[in-house]
Amino acid sequence: MAVSIKPLADRVIIAPAAAEEKTKSGIIIPDTAKEKPQRGEVVAVGEGKVADNGTLVKPSVSVGDQVLYGKYAGTEITVDGQDYLIMRESDIFAIL
Amino acid sequence: MAVSIKPLADRVIIAPAAAEEKTKSGIIIPDTAKEKPQRGEVVAVGEGKVADNGTLVKPSVSVGDQVLYGKYAGTEITVDGQDYLIMRESDIFAIL
Amino acid sequence: MAVSIKPLADRVIIAPAAAEEKTKSGIIIPDTAKEKPQRGEVVAVGEGKVADNGTLVKPSVSVGDQVLYGKYAGTEITVDGQDYLIMRESDIFAIL
Amino acid sequence: MAVSIKPLADRVIIAPAAAEEKTKSGIIIPDTAKEKPQRGEVVAVGEGKVADNGTLVKPSVSVGDQVLYGKYAGTEITVDGQDYLIMRESDIFAIL
Amino acid sequence: MAVSIKPLADRVIIAPAAAEEKTKSGIIIPDTAKEKPQRGEVVAVGEGKVADNGTLVKPSVSVGDQVLYGKYAGTEITVDGQDYLIMRESDIFAIL
Amino acid sequence: MAVSIKPLADRVIIAPAAAEEKTKSGIIIPDTAKEKPQRGEVVAVGEGKVADNGTLVKPSVSVGDQVLYGKYAGTEITVDGQDYLIMRESDIFAIL
Amino acid sequence: MAVSIKPLADRVIIAPAAAEEKTKSGIIIPDTAKEKPQRGEVVAVGEGKVADNGTLVKPSVSVGDQVLYGKYAGTEITVDGQDYLIMRESDIFAIL
Numbered sequence: 001m002a003v004s005i006k007p008l009a010d011r012v013i014i015a016p017a018a019a020e021e022k023t024k025s026g027i028i029i030p031d032t033a034k035e036k037p038q039r040g041e042v043v044a045v046g047e048g049k050v051a052d053n054g055t056l057v058k059p060s061v062s063v064g065d066q067v068l069y070g071k072y073a074g075t076e077i078t079v080d081g082q083d084y085l086i087m088r089e090s091d092i093f094a095i096l
Numbered sequence: 097m098a099v100s101i102k103p104l105a106d107r108v109i110i111a112p113a114a115a116e117e118k119t120k121s122g123i124i125i126p127d128t129a130k131e132k133p134q135r136g137e138v139v140a141v142g143e144g145k146v147a148d149n150g151t152l153v154k155p156s157v158s159v160g161d162q163v164l165y166g167k168y169a170g171t172e173i174t175v176d177g178q179d180y181l182i183m184r185e186s187d188i189f190a191i192l
Numbered sequence: 193m194a195v196s197i198k199p200l201a202d203r204v205i206i207a208p209a210a211a212e213e214k215t216k217s218g219i220i221i222p223d224t225a226k227e228k229p230q231r232g233e234v235v236a237v238g239e240g241k242v243a244d245n246g247t248l249v250k251p252s253v254s255v256g257d258q259v260l261y262g263k264y265a266g267t268e269i270t271v272d273g274q275d276y277l278i279m280r281e282s283d284i285f286a287i288l
Numbered sequence: 289m290a291v292s293i294k295p296l297a298d299r300v301i302i303a304p305a306a307a308e309e310k311t312k313s314g315i316i317i318p319d320t321a322k323e324k325p326q327r328g329e330v331v332a333v334g335e336g337k338v339a340d341n342g343t344l345v346k347p348s349v350s351v352g353d354q355v356l357y358g359k360y361a362g363t364e365i366t367v368d369g370q371d372y373l374i375m376r377e378s379d380i381f382a383i384l
Numbered sequence: 385m386a387v388s389i390k391p392l393a394d395r396v397i398i399a400p401a402a403a404e405e406k407t408k409s410g411i412i413i414p415d416t417a418k419e420k421p422q423r424g425e426v427v428a429v430g431e432g433k434v435a436d437n438g439t440l441v442k443p444s445v446s447v448g449d450q451v452l453y454g455k456y457a458g459t460e461i462t463v464d465g466q467d468y469l470i471m472r473e474s475d476i477f478a479i480l
Numbered sequence: 481m482a483v484s485i486k487p488l489a490d491r492v493i494i495a496p497a498a499a500e501e502k503t504k505s506g507i508i509i510p511d512t513a514k515e516k517p518q519r520g521e522v523v524a525v526g527e528g529k530v531a532d533n534g535t536l537v538k539p540s541v542s543v544g545d546q547v548l549y550g551k552y553a554g555t556e557i558t559v560d561g562q563d564y565l566i567m568r569e570s571d572i573f574a575i576l
Numbered sequence: 577m578a579v580s581i582k583p584l585a586d587r588v589i590i591a592p593a594a595a596e597e598k599t600k601s602g603i604i605i606p607d608t609a610k611e612k613p614q615r616g617e618v619v620a621v622g623e624g625k626v627a628d629n630g631t632l633v634k635p636s637v638s639v640g641d642q643v644l645y646g647k648y649a650g651t652e653i654t655v656d657g658q659d660y661l662i663m664r665e666s667d668i669f670a671i672l
Contacts (some may be wrong), residue, residue: 005164007190008156038365044190047156054151055342060296060335068293068365068374075189077134077164086164086189093363093374094295094332101260103286104252140286143252150247171285173230173260182260182285197452199478200444236478239444246439267477269422269452278452278477326557343534348488348527356485356557356566381555381566382487382524389644391670392636428670431636438631459669461614461644470644470669518653535630540584540623548581548653548662573651573662574583574620 003043003079010049010059010089014067014074015082016040039068039096043084059089066096099139099175106145106155106185110163110170111178112136135164135192139180155185162192195235195271202241202251202281206259206266207274208232231260231288235276251281258288291331291367298337298377300349302357303370304328327356327384331372347377354384387427387463394433394443394473398451398458399466400424423452423480427468443473450480483523483559490529490539490569494547494554495562496520519548519576523564539569546576579619579655583662586625588637589653590645590661592616615644615672619660635665642672 007013017039042065048058061067074087103109113135138161144154157163170183199205209231234257240250253259266279295301305327330353336346349355362375391397401423426449432442445451458471487493497519522545528538541547554567583589593615618641624634637643650663 005190005192008188009186011189013190046190050147050153051338051342054147054153057338057342070363075166077189079192090297092296093299093365094293094301094334096293096367101286101288104284105282107285109286142286146243146249150243150249171262173285175288197478197480200476201474203477205478238478242435242441246435246441267454269477271480339530339534345530345534358555378489380488381491381557382485382493382526384485384559389670389672392668393666395669397670430670434627434633438627438633459646461669463672531626531630533630537626537630550651570585572584573587573653574581574589574622576581576655 003082003084005044005079007044007046007086009046010057011046011086012042012059012061012089012092013044013077014040014069014085014087015043016085038071039066040085041066046089049089061089061092061095068093068096099178099180101140101175103140103142103182105142106153107142107182108138108155108157108185108188109140109173110136110165110181110183111139112181134167135162136181137162142185145185157185157188157191164189164192195274195276197236197271199236199238199278201238202249203238203278204234204251204253204281204284205236205269206232206261206277206279207235208277230263231258232277233258238281241281253281253284253287260285260288291370291372293332293367295332295334295374297334298345298347299334299374300330300347300377300380301332301365302328302355302362302373302375303331304373326359327354328373329354334377337377349377349380349383356381356384387466387468389428389463391428391430391470393430394441395430395470396426396443396445396473396476397428397461398424398453398469398471399427400469422455423450424469425450430473433473445473445476445479452477452480483562483564485524485559487524487526487566489526490537491526491566492522492539492541492569492572493524493557494520494549494565494567495523496565518551519546520565521546526569529569541569541572541575548573548576579658579660581620581655583620583622585622586633586635586665587622587662588618588635588665588668589620590616590643590650590663591619592659592661614647615642616661617642622665625665637665637668637671644669644672 003013005013042061042063045059045061045063048056051057069085069087069092073091074085077084077086099109101109138157138159141155141157141159144152147153165181165183165188169187170181173180173182195205197205234253234255237251237253237255240248243249261277261279261284265283266277269276269278291301293301330349330351333347333349333351336344339345357373357375357380361379362373365372365374387397389397426445426447429443429445429447432440435441453469453471453476457475458469461468461470483493485493522541522543525539525541525543528536531537549567549572553571554565557564557566579589581589618637618639621635621637621639624632627633645661645663645668649667650661653660653662
């Protein structure tokens with residue numbers, strides 16, 4: 001899964017994991033009660049950030065990585081009917 | 097499409113994409129209800145930003161690029177009766 | 193048009209363009225309803241800003257340039273009965 | 289005890305120490321009254337932070353260290369049913 | 385006009401110009417209605433600011449310069465019964 | 481007096497001086513009215529702070545120093561039943 | 577007049593000048609109406625501040641200097657029954 005968008009600088013595009021549709025005990029969760037997921041798959045990565053001394057710091061995540069990010073990280077964008085999150089690499093906590 | 101304005105430093109002038117005039121099902125959307133578009137075409141680019149060590153960091157977008165930007169990014173300006181947005185390159189999320 | 197004031201550092205003095213006195217259809221606009229113009233002519237330019245590493249970054253606008261600036265940019269000053277705006281060069285968006 | 293998550297940059301994953309279940313005099317503390325512990329064990333460490341001049345500053349804590357951190361430090365994450373805290377190394381006060 | 389005070393770093397001491405005592409048409413303005421002047425004469429200048437790389441950036445104003453400054457710039461001090469303003473050089477807009 | 485905790489970076493652990501139990505005239509001060517002391521003894525010192533250029537800036541206080549610090553400086557921690565304050569070295573005003 | 581306290585970094589200890597006890601016309605001013613003085617004598621000086629590039633910037637005031645400082649500058653400390661102000665050197669405006 002990859003998208004044709006090219007994020008600028010140290011930005012990353014993430015396809016959020018689908019929210020759980022059922023509780024563990026099998027009860028179906030209505031849309032409004034679904035918890036916003038905090039993990040997703042990286043689908044596009046920018047070229048990196050220009051450091052203060054002019055060198056380019058390459059991102060440390062790659063397309064395909066499963067990542068963990070903050071609850072309010074990023075901005076929602078819609079490309080070809082799909083919802084993605086675009087955020088700075090520093091908003092990503094960890095690679096799973 | 098290009099304009100004769102020369103943005104300073106790392107500023108970029110963007111012609112916002114026209115807002116949708118109809119919903120998918122064909123209902124005409126009145127002007128006030130139209131969602132402010134978040135994509136547009138770059139029509140002018142500044143020379144770049146001077147880094148802390150004095151070197152010029154060239155912008156990574158070019159005239160003609162279709163770009164994605166934040167909902168509240170930039171300042172509206174009117175040149176020859178046309179509405180544009182002028183923003184810093186760092187307000188641009190991605191190139192489509 | 194130039195003034196004998198020498199702005200310090202990266203400051204620029206601008207003579208704002210006169211506000212429109214009439215609407216397009218010819219109605220005269222009273223003084224209080226006139227929109228504050230956002231374009232003007234550069235009448236004096238400072239020597240530039242000293243960068244962190246001690247080098248002088250020369251301004252990129254010159255006396256006589258027609259410029260575009262933000263609605264709330266600068267401070268109003270009065271010199272010899274004339275009203276000017278004094279602002280930092282970074283408050284100028286673009287050269288027309 | 290270690291987890292398979294790879295924190296980015298200068299982030300650290302910590303398994304908080306279990307909250308006291310009893311007071312010193314033996315009274316069982318209900319869940320809601322338990323004080324949030326401020327010590328825990330480091331279970332994963334990022335590769336370090338890129339300094340302004342581009343060099344990598346290695347973290348000074350290691351997996352297995354018992355650490356002390358601020359009451360509101362970090363973000364809670366759940367991995368394989370276990371609760372962890374993910375925080376920046378600078379949020380850690382001391383190694384016990 | 386010069387004072388024996390030695391301002392530290394990039395500070396400057398200014399003797400504000402006397403506020404107008406009469407309107408142009410000759411009406412005497414009471415003390416409370418007098419507009420706080422925004423121009424004055426430099427009476428003492430510090431040695432300059434130490435830049436991030438340790439070099440001294442010399443001030444660009446000199447004792448005797450007539451300067452323009454912001455309405456709320458500086459702190460009022462009283463030396464030998466005289467009122468002065470002490471401000472950073474960056475609070476000065478321009479030399480007249 | 482020293483503790484076995486190793487503070488990270490430029491952090492310092494301080495054993496606050498005991499609050500006065502009596503007023504000068506001999507009246508016993510109840511616990512709640514005791515003024516929080518602002519002096520104490522350094523019991524542990526971190527290795528120092530990594531400067532922007534990557535060099536380590538050693539702390540200028542040592543274990544055993546009697547120091548003066550701000551009223552609201554630091555975070556209270558309890559180690560082996562003893563109360564300490566952990567703060568950054570920059571929160572310390574002076575060595576007595 | 578000097579104290580045995582060693583201020584850290586760019587901190588300075590100042591003995592504030594005594595507040596005026598009488599008005600010019602000889603009326604005695606009660607304690608609560610006395611204006612907090614803004615001048616004093618430097619009684620102790622730190623070793624200086626470590627600049628970003630690791631070099632030590634020596635303070636430019638010395639013990640014995642009469643200085644002028646802001647109304648709300650510094651923190652009050654009491655050493656051997658005497659009241660002093662401890663502040664950063666940058667809070668000092670000028671040497672008298």
